[in-house]
Amino acid sequence: MEGSVASSGSPDSQRKQIDSVVVRFAGDSGDGMQLTGSQFSSAAALAGNDLATFPDFPAEIRAPVGTTFGVSAFQINFGSRVIKTSGDQYDVLVAMNPAALKVSIANLREGGLVILDSGSFTERNLTKAGYAADPRQDGSLAQYQLMEIDISSMTLDVAKPLGLSQKEALRCKNMWTLGLVYWMYDRDPQPTVDWLQGKFGGKAPEVAEANIAALKAGHAFGETAEISGEATKFTVGQAEIEPGEYRLVQGSEALSWGLLAGTQLAGLEMLLASYPITPSSPVLHVLAGLKEFGVVTFQAEDEIAAVCAAIGGSYAGKLGITASSGPGVALKTEAIGLAIATELPLIVVNTQRAGPSTGMPTKTEQSDLYLSVYGRNADAPMPVLSVRSPGDAFDTAIEAVRIATKYMTPVTLLSDGYIANAAEPWLIPDMTTYTPFPKEKRTDPEGFHPFLRDPETLARPWAVPGTPGLMHRIGGIERDYDSGNISYEPANHQKMTDARHQKIDQIADDIPEQDVELGAPGGKLAIVGWGSTYGPINRGVSNMRDQGYDVSHIHLRYIWPLPRNLGELLRSYDKVIVAEMNTGQLRTLLRAELLVPAEGLNKVSGQPLKIVEIEEAIQQSLPQAKAAE
Amino acid sequence: MNAPTKLTPADFATDQEVRWCPGCGDYAILKGVQKTLADIGASPDNTVFVSGIGCAARFPYYVNSYGFHTIHGRAAAFATGVKLSNPELDVWVVGGDGDSLSIGGNHLFHLLRRNVDVQYLLFNNEIYGLTKGQYSPTSRVGTRSPSTPQGSVDQPANALQFSLGAGARFVARGIDISQKHLTEVLTRAHAHKGASMVEIIQNCVVYNDGAFEQFTAKKTAAETQIAVEDGKPLLFGKEKDKGLRLDPKTLTLEVVTIGENGVTEDDILVHDEKNRIIAGLLARMSAPEFPVAIGVLYCDPVESYESGLLGQVEAEESRHPGAQLNNLLRDGNTWTVGD
Ligand SMILES: Cc1ncc(C[n+]2csc(CCOP(=O)(O)OP(=O)(O)O)c2C)c(N)n1
Ligand code: SF4
Ligand SMILES: [Mg+2]
16 A cells, blocks of 8 residues: 555665655754755655655744644655555654654554654653653654664764854754665765755855755765664665656646646736735745746735736736635635626636634645635636646646636636645646647727627627727626626626526536546446545555455546536446545535535545545445455 | 827717716716816727726726726726736726725725826715715714714724825825816826826715815815915915915914915925925815815825836846746756656
């Protein structure tokens, strides 16, 4: 099962061959765990592994040092096989202090390895972490392998002589640890050395030097010290993945690039207007750095202003985009209604987080499906698309732009906190292989009125200010179907409401039919998912199929409108389970729209679904599955 | 297109039936704006009126140009997006006192602070017209309305002091019925690069009739208004014998009469459009103790927001000509998996 150390080592080599391993780096917020994790991810990627990461950080920027709520962690699953998730459990836990040990130990597999910095296990830190007794002595770590190293003092030994203060020198602890883990997995530290040089070399050469020294010292420690225990040196081979050029990509990065790609394919320019909010802000940051592509980014005074500016931008001819998270999208709803009424293109990115209200900003959830599909005053339909993984965000963002511009409608693009922060190797797309979908603007005054619909798409013309002879007025007040002028006619309102609905509904004819991700149409059981639950569902279903269970995986990109064949497809299974990180939002929607008796597998803990949770649900649903073969 | 012929105010009218109450001050303002558009040679193709919601905000329907009637309070934000999308457009924003200072106070503050190059026309009738007469953030203490039957108790906001506080670089005031003066003020607002705030005193005949009578009545206007002009002494009155004097000890203005108590014209404060302190003192003058200041109270341009922001985009574009998405995607660490 993914996430377990399957030892298939050749006895002649010193290094044990393993096909995948999960490592979790955990420490204080100030310990640089995210950085350590992302460097390690790059190293794994460069070594040809497939991988998935899970940065798990606290909401507080500077929580009190040593507390459990200040623990920041980075989990990576890498291997020579295809990796679908960041792993249910870890094989190795690196704990930089007692608090990190305390919050992370529960998910270390039995027999797993704990590497801990004994230098940080002081009386004071133990108390701060809430340990009554030292866990190293009270037997609570008995079922694990323990590697205690005084990383603090060894780091100080190498870093301090290079001219750093005690505090600065201690900050190099993470690099020392990374050096050791590089040695454990036979990874080349050189790219990290280069990276440190690039990052600090110019401004603070002594900091670069000290970090490099610490990294090398950690590596050397592995090589020379006598490290006890059976499993400390491993090789993880290259994964068999599709040939081509790869890079690591984070969800919010891929999503931002996808938005730009879509904008270019539509022959437009982008105005992104946003207000900072976790975990959506990186979209604003990434796009603010892409001005050379003509991208204009506007940090508005709030989310309402952001969406209004984006709509104003679309009105005047750019593609308006606004990116936020649940609380911010809630604020935008009135304005989105105006974009629906005036039929202007707009992309609303919602990187979902745990709620309600502020909830748990840094934790993931999929609980804004209702908000996206139904969450506006009046009859106000708009398409909703969902992203399943960091790499998938690129293509789904392009699709969102295609639909928004072709049909002159706002589109919601759903991502979540897990996808936004997670990274995965990505087969870099070649833009020359994409088919452009240029969006024409109206220029001909002959027979023009602003709500004259294209008979096929039902889209109205996009006539932007500055175009000679096309002066017109639009707004939120209902307008006449035939002239576009203000109208309070009862029959006209019915007609316009129907037209707005029909326009969105018939987009279903312009999207692919729903396919089956794993398995085949028809059978005993289908697990249906959307968004970031893709990895665990896919791996769980795959594992159970290997064991002979008749189960399929269906994963939706199109939440609204639903693919035309979805009802028929779901009805071809004896049973349908919708697995999602909310209390049953997609399930309700499918039951209401398709009349299928879907059941739910629901989890709302702020943590991603686990593979084992999928497997258990399958097992419970299909007790005699094996006999069915 | 045909060779441009000079357009008249009538060319800026639409075929839409105007739906304001008969006698509403908004008609006069519409006339003043249409006259201004003709005077300045505005091109209907390139002109955009953006509004929120309210009686005032119906304005775009009646101007032959591009128009966007948006949602309550947010016109400033839409207009910002319009300018960032196409800075060449000539953008006018129209909002009532509720639209601009209540639900939209936040956005107006930021539009002015950022200095987005638009003309913001705030129609101040000190009441919520469209929703049938509730008091507004500019209503005076004691205003009786359906929602304040015993009279309002909260202090009103002063639109121009608010604007100056927000950092506006152009602040002016006009009156619906003072057509000629209003057109001059609007022409100045249009010429100003950056956000131009124009408060237009507007009579709501239905819900707040006569609210401004004290200083707008034609007969007494000379004594109750002061039309300020850059570089000129702040004089008013039929005989131009009254003026404003600054008391340097208290940093306040006082009304004095030339020839009385030894006051000469030299004692009168000279208006300086670039002086934010004077503008603040003028903005807060209210009847009956003071004449109400109209005209351009403050004008001191700096670079507009969209010019600065789009300048950065242009600079990056010329630093990386022909930037390719394919290269961006391949920037940094990549590796190749062989066949
Ligand atoms: C979100 C929202 N809240 C409330 C309203 C109702 N509403 C419309 S206009 C208005 C106030 C209008 O007052 P003002 O802006 O002064 O404009 P006037 O009608 O006086 O010109 C209100 C409260 C609305 N349209 N939208
Ligand atoms: S209610 Fe007042 S402001 Fe509105 S149209 Fe009538 S008179 Fe004008
Ligand atoms: Mg009003």
